Amino acid sequence: MSAMKIAENIYWVGVIDWDVRNFHGYLTPYGTTYNAYLVLDEKVTLIDTVRRPFAPELLQNISEVIDPAQIDYFICNHVEPDHSGSIPAFFEACPDAKIIATQNGRKELEAYYFDVNLFEKPDRCQVVKMGDTLCTGQYTFQFVPMPMVHWPDSMATYLPGPNILFSNDALGQHVASNERFDDEIGRERLMERAGDYYANIVLPFDRPVQTLLGAASKLDVSLVAPSHGVMLRGFIADIVEAYGRWARHETDPNRAVVIYDSMWGSTRVLAERLVDKYEREGKTVELLSLSDNHVSTCMAKLLDVGTVAVGCPTLNRQVLPTMAAFLSYLSGLNPKNRKGQAFGSYGWSGESVGMIDSALKALGWDCGEPIRCLWRPRGDESGLPTSPEDERKLATSGTIR
Numbered sequence: 001m002s003a004m005k006i007a008e009n010i011y012w013v014g015v016i017d018w019d020v021r022n023f024h025g026y027l028t029p030y031g032t033t034y035n036a037y038l039v040l041d042e043k044v045t046l047i048d049t050v051r052r053p054f055a056p057e058l059l060q061n062i063s064e065v066i067d068p069a070q071i072d073y074f075i076c077n078h079v080e081p082d083h084s085g086s087i088p089a090f091f092e093a094c095p096d097a098k099i100i101a102t103q104n105g106r107k108e109l110e111a112y113y114f115d116v117n118l119f120e121k122p123d124r125c126q127v128v129k130m131g132d133t134l135c136t137g138q139y140t141f142q143f144v145p146m147p148m149v150h151w152p153d154s155m156a157t158y159l160p161g162p163n164i165l166f167s168n169d170a171l172g173q174h175v176a177s178n179e180r181f182d183d184e185i186g187r188e189r190l191m192e193r194a195g196d197y198y199a200n201i202v203l204p205f206d207r208p209v210q211t212l213l214g215a216a217s218k219l220d221v222s223l224v225a226p227s228h229g230v231m232l233r234g235f236i237a238d239i240v241e242a243y244g245r246w247a248r249h250e251t252d253p254n255r256a257v258v259i260y261d262s263m264w265g266s267t268r269v270l271a272e273r274l275v276d277k278y279e280r281e282g283k284t285v286e287l288l289s290l291s292d293n294h295v296s297t298c299m300a301k302l303l304d305v306g307t308v309a310v311g312c313p314t315l316n317r318q319v320l321p322t323m324a325a326f327l328s329y330l331s332g333l334n335p336k337n338r339k340g341q342a343f344g345s346y347g348w349s350g351e352s353v354g355m356i357d358s359a360l361k362a363l364g365w366d367c368g369e370p371i372r373c374l375w376r377p378r379g380d381e382s383g384l385p386t387s388p389e390d391e392r393k394l395a396t397s398g399t400i401r
């Protein structure tokens with residue numbers, strides 16, 4: 001896609017990645033974009049680059065507006081390679097541009113691009129901190145470091161006048177589309193993609209997000225220009241409100257999700273009984289098999305859900321490999337403030353349910369008594385068996401069904 005003017009003197013020069021389906025372990029069925037922006041002034045500024053394979057497209061888009069060699073400043077809001085990967089190609093085309101980055105950004109650039117000698121020129125980099133500014137003529141950029149949204153180096157850049165917040169990873173979405181603005185893809189699609197993205201990328205960084213939202217609330221923002229997905233102009237308040245809720249780990253007590261895997265169907269039966277139980281309690285509930293749903297899909301589903309049941313049988317004194325992957329992913333993303341429920345079947349040693357219960361409790365969740373069943377589920381419509389002892393009693397009472 002060609003360069004696109006988004007405001008007077010300001011251009012989107014990013015690229016659309018229609019094909020990416022796995023973003024470091026997070027499935028991206030709708031692709032993504034890597035957004036870069038060009039600001040024309042007495043001094044010309046490029047904000048961020050794109051993933052390395054798309055460098056020729058970035059340079060082509062810049063060339064539609066201005067000769068890349070005429071760029072004076074490169075604002076590096078984030079060093080992760082989806083935004084910095086084209087730096088080597090960019091500096092070949094524009095060897096004299098000055099880098100603007102946080103202190104951590106400078107360190108990370110130096111370490112990551114050690115083979116490019118980015119800093120052999122003594123004045124190559126201007127390190128900025130909160131509140132620092134850069135005047136390019138009629139415009140004065142303001143810098144808003146946002147460490148850990150998403151890496152230690154991460155920074156947003158605000159441009160008063162057109163009132164644009166270049167928010168980098170914050171407030172982004174993984175979606176490829178020919179539309180460039182939120183009101184063009186519609187609120188529902190926007191919120192779904194923003195939610196998936198938050199659940200799989202931003203969720204662990206609740207306090208940094210709240211700090212960023214506090215800093216951003218002092219700015220008069222007409223357009224949010226993130227580094228992924230569409231720009232926000234119609235639904236800024238909706239996304240900011242959602243980020244606040246997600247960062248506070250607010251969940252809906254009337255929603256539940258049951259995530260499980262099964263070997264021979266026993267844990268599946270328990271999962272279905274839990275679905276019935278939650279339905280009887282008036283909850284909206286979803287059932288997700290880890291054999292059929294990627295861990296990142298499960299994370300997106302539980303973003304604002306109040307009750308999460310997690311179950312699998314025991315295999316070789318462990319959880320199933322699919323469950324191990326899910327628990328590892330869940331632990332890293334660290335969602336809080338849920339009710340948890342571990343469940344699963346077993347034949348003899350039965351470690352899996354205790355392992356799941358421990359993992360959920362480690363997140364600080366309020367967990368119900370673990371539900372185990374010996375070999376096959378028993379019980380009646382009044383509820384689920386609650387312990388191996390109950391199971392054994394039921395097994396000898398002839399109420400198998």
Ligand code: FEO
Pocket residue numbers: 078080082083150151169227228
């Ligand atoms: Fe889109 Fe943290 O990179």
